[in-house]
Amino acid sequence: MYKVIIVDDEAVVRVGLKNTIAWNDHGFELIGDYANGREAWEVVEQHKPELVISDISMPFMDGLELAGLISAQYPYIKLIILTGFDEFEYAQQAIRLKVSDFILKPITAKEIRGLLDRVKGEMDEETKHREDLGRLNSQLSQSLPLLKERFLERLVAVGLGRAEIAERFAYFGLKPVAPLHLVMVVDIDDFGDRELHSYEHDAEFLRFAAFDIFKETLEYEQGESMFFRTREEKMVAILSGCENEGMLNERAFSLAERVRYHIEKYLKFTVTIGIGSAVEHLEQLPTSYKSALSVLDYRFLLGKNRILSILDLEGKPSFVSPNLDWDRKLASAIRSGSLQEAFELIENGVVELKTSFTSVEPCFLQLQKVVLTLMNTVQELIVDDKETSLEWQMRLMEIYRFKTLDEVELWLKDIVRSVVTTVADNRNHFTNMQIHRAVEYIRTNYMNEKMSLQDLCRHVLMSTSYFSLLFKQHTGETFIEYLTGVRIGKAKELLHHTSLKFYEIAEQVGYKDPNYFSILFKKHAGATPKDYREKLLKENGA
Template sequence: MYKVIIVDDEAVVRVGLKNTINWNEHGFELIGDYANGREAWEAVEQHKPDLVISDISMPFMDGLELAGLISTQFPYIKIIILTGFDEFEYAQQAIRLKVSDFILKPITANEIRALLDRVKKEMDEETKHREDLGRLKSQLNQSLPLLKERFLERLVAVGLNLEEINERFSYFGIPAPLPLHVVLIVDIDDFGDRELHSYEHDVEFLRFAAFDIFKETLEREGVMLFRTREERMVAIISGQDDESLLYEQVYSLAEQVRHHIEKYLKFTVTIGIGRACAHLEQLPESYKSALSVLDYRFLLGKNRVLSILDMEGKPSIPLPPQLDWDRKLASAVKRGSAQEAFQLIEDGVAELKSSLAPIEACFLQMQKVVLSLMNSIQELVAHDPEASFDRQMRLMDVYGLKTLDEVEIWLKDVVRSVMSTIADNRSHLTNMQIHRAVEYIETNYANDKMSLQDICRHVLMSTSYFSLVFKQHTGETYIEFLTGVRIARAKELLHNTTMKFYEIAEQVGYKDPNYFSILFKKHTGITPKDFREKQLKESGN
C-alpha cells in the first residue's frame, strides 16, 4: 500500500477527495491532508509519503515551491499538481521539477480514480525494477567483460599490488599466469582505401573484425587480451621461463596477427613488443616499453612488428647541426623553387630516418619546419588574414601523421599549396601597385615634371619591373597612358570652358602649347581649335 497526502487550501476540495475516493481500493493509504505547502512539507519530512497531490496556489508556500523541495531532497516521491491556472509557464516549471502529472481543475472523481490507477501501475513497475535482483545480476554479468578490460588496462598502465591482482583474478575467473610476462600492443595504422569512405559504424565494424582476428590468433592458456580506451589491442603473454623462447613465441604470434589482418581485412597494423618481466606488478614497465617501440613507426613506416630488443640494440645518431632544412625550405618556398623545395624535403626525411633519432627530436624538426612555413605565409600573404590563418591551421595536421613517409607526402602537398598561394598573392600585390600607379597618374597628370621614377618610388617598384607589368595590366606604356589621361582632360576643358589653348596645355601638364597641339591632333585627328569649334556646333544643334 502506497502512502499519499493531499495539499489544497480549499477545504471543500480536500473533503471531497477524502470522502469520494476509496483510496485503499486503488492501492493507496491517505495519511493526511493539509491546507498549505508549509504544513505539507513538514508532513513529507516526517512521513515520507510515496505520492503528493497538491494545488499550486496556496498561502505560505505554493505547490511549485513544495514540489521543488520534494524533488531536491526526496526525488523518489511522486508529485501530481492540480491547478485552475491554464498557464504554459506553470507547466514548464512542473516539467523542470519532474512533476509526474499536471492536471487542470475541475477534475471529476472518475478522473482522479483513473489517475491513481495509472500512478500505482507506474510505481509498481518501478518497485519491481528496483527489486529484481536477477535482472541486476544479469546486468552485472553483461558488464563483466568491460569491467575485466578496464581492470587489465589498469594492471598494465598503472600497476597494482599483488594482493589486489590476486583478488581481481579470482573475481574475474582469470587463472594465475606463470612467469615470464610480455606485453604486446597492436595499433591500427589506418583503414587503407576505406579510410576516406568509412562512416563511424563501418570503422567500429572494422575494429571489431580486427579484434576478432587478434583473439582467434592469441586466445590460449597464458594469454590475457583486452582493448584500451585508445582503441589499441593488448595481449599479456605469459608462461615461458626462458626469455629468448618467450620473445620468439611472442614475435611469431605478432607476425601472424599482422599478416592475417592485412590479408583478410585489407588494412595494416603496427605491433610493439615490450620488455619481459618476471612479476605481474612489473607489467607497466613492459607496457610502456611496448608503447615506446610503437613510436618507431614514425621512422620505420607502417605494417611492422617492432620489438624493444631490436630498437634498444640500435644506437641513434645525433642529428647533425647542418640539418637546418627548415630555413632552407622556407627560403626555397619564398623564391618559388618547387624542385629545390621537394629535394630538401626528401633529403631531410631521409636524414631523420637514417639517424634513428628519438621521436621527440623528429617532432622538434617538424615543429621548426612548420614554424618556418607559418612565417613565410605570414610575411607573404598578409592581405588575407583569414585565409592565412586557415593555411596555418592546416600546417598543424603534421601532428596527426604516423610515419615520416606520410610527413614527406604531406610536406610536399603543403609546399605546393603555399607556393600557389604566394604566387596568387604576388599577383594580387602587383594589381594593387598598378592600381595605385593609375590613381597617382590620374591625380598628378598636370605636373609636367612627373616622371617614371616618381611613380615607381610611389608604388615601391623598380622601373624595369614596373614598365613590364604596367603594359601587361593596362595594354599601354606609362607614357601612352599618361598622354591618354592628359588628352582626355584637355577635351573636357575645351568643351566646358573658354580657357585659352596655352592655358589648357599648362593645365594638363604641357608647358609648350605647340607640342600640346601636335599631340592633341595626333590622338584625336584634329587640332584643339577645330575640336572646340566642332563641340560648339554640335551644342548649338
C-alpha cells in the first residue's frame, strides 16, 4: 500500500474524494486530508506519503509552494495538482516542479480512479527499479574485494595505462603511491605432513590462513603496499614509496622473511618467495612481476622454503649446457641390475644440473630425456607384461608434479629401485621357466645318446655359457651330471621292473656301449647292473 494525502481548502472536495473512492482497491492508504499547504507539509515531513493530491489556490501556503518544498526535499514523492484555473503559467510552474499530473476541476470519480491506477503502475515500476538497483549495489559491494584483486592482478600481469590506473585507484579507494615500486610473489611449497589429497577444503583453509598472515604482515608494516591473491593461488604484494632501489629491496627482503618465518612457525608448512626488480612507474609493474615469477622458478634448483631475489640471479654466469649423458648410463645400470651405480648416476646428474644454474625449461628438457630413456628401458626389459610396462610409463609421467630437483632425485631413485626389482623378479621368473623347460627336455629325451648341451641351449634359446651358469645355480649340478643322474635313475627302474638284458637297458637310457654304461652305473649306484638286480631280487624274496 502506498500512503496518500489530500490537500484542498474546499471541504466538499475533500469529503467527496474520501467517500467516493475505494482507495485500498487501488493500492493506496488515505492517511489524512488537510485544508492548506502548511498543515500538509507538517504531515509530509512526519509521515512521508508516496502521493500528495493538492489544490493550487489555498490560504497560508498554496499548492505550488507545497510542490516546491516536496520537490526539493522529497523528490521521490509524487504530486498531483487539482485546480480550477486553466492558466498556462500554472502549468509551466507545475512542469518545472516535476508535478506528476496537472488536472482541471471539476473531475469525476471515474477519472480519479483511472488516475490512481496509472500513478500506482508508475510507482510500482519505480519501486521495482529501486529494488533492482539496491540489489545490484549490494552485489557490487560484496564483489568489490574480488574486483579489486582482479584489477591488481591485471595491473601486474598485463599492465595498464596511467589514466586507467588513476581511475581504478579512485574507484577502489586506493591511495596514490610514490615510486619506486616492486612486486613480491609468495608461493606455497606444499602442506608439509598434512594429508590433503581427499580434503580440498582443508587445503583452502590453509591457503586462507597463509594469506591472512601475509596480509597482517603487510598491514603492520609502515610502508606503502597493496596485496592480493592470484587465480593460481599465489600471494602478491606491490611495495612502493622507497627513495632508492637498495632501500626497497631491503624492505622487501625483511617483509618476505617475516612472512616465511611466521607461516612456517604457525602453520607448519613452507613457502618460497620471489622478489622482482624495482621499477619507476606503476605502468612498468609487469616487468617486476615477471622477474619475480622467473626467480621463483629457481626453487626447482635451489630447494623450498627460500627467499629468492632477481638481484641475486643477475650476477650469476650465463647458463652453459651441462654435458650430461647419464640417461644412457642409467639405462645400462638398470639393465645390469646395479642399483648402487644407478643411484650414484642420479645423484651426480642432479648435482650437475644444480651447479650449472640452468633455468627450469632446459632443466626439464634434460629430465625429459632421462624419463624417455627409462620408458624405453622398461619397455625393453618387461616385454611380456604390457600392463606392467604401461603402468611404469604412467608412473614416469609424474615428474611434472615436482617443485624441486631434490624431490625429483628421491622420486627417480624410488622409480629405479622399483624397476630394478621388477626386472629382477621378471628375470628370475623367466630363468625359472627356462630351466624348467630344460629339465623337461632332458627327462623327455634322455634316451637320445646324441643329446648335447648345444641341443638343449637351442631349445631354450640361451647361450651355452649363460645356461651352464644358471643350470648349475638352480640344480646344483652340471648338464652332464644331471643327464647322467636321470639316465641312471631310469636304468634302476628298468632293472627293478623288467627282465630286459643289460645291453637293452643301456640302449634304452641313451648308451650304445654296454661296458661304458656298466662303469657309469657302478660309479653312481655303487654296484654293477647285475649285482644291483640280484640284490633287489633277494630283498623281494625272489
